[in-house]
Amino acid sequence: MFTSATHRAASAYKRVAVETSVQGADPHTLVGLLFDALLQSIAEARGAMVRGDTAVKGAALGKAVRILEEGLKAGLNLREGGEIAANLRDLYGYSTLRLTQANLRNDPAALEEVSKLIEPVAQSWKLIGGPGPAYLQPVAGRGA
Incomplete structure (x- = not known):
């Protein structure tokens, strides 16, 4: 299947941005x-x-699971983060499980559940601004 020049240009612009x-x-x-x-x-x-x-659906959920596991969960500083980091680790693990179940069962309710669990954390993260507390920063040498 061919894509239009406009679509290819828009995709390239989005990637660069x-x-x-x-x-x-x-x-x-x-x-x-x-x-x-x-x-x-x-x-x-x-x-x-x-x-x-x-x-x-499979590609989008695969990307979501990678973000949770390789980005958010892997970037937690459990040594300095204490209970907050441990709770986030558990939340990300549970979210990964529910996304996998949503994929296998074609379950939109599981997708909605994960969105409702993650949205307040994402909004709170944006509200704290700046680099955030030291215990939420990634361990040196690891991704965010």
């Missing part, structure tokens, strides 16, 4: 971008589920 925002971002901003991408992936999966587009 995302890459530029990531390259110049501090760790706090990077975590915010991860939350945004996570919620966007869940929404994309929800739409694909409604349309019956299994391939797009």
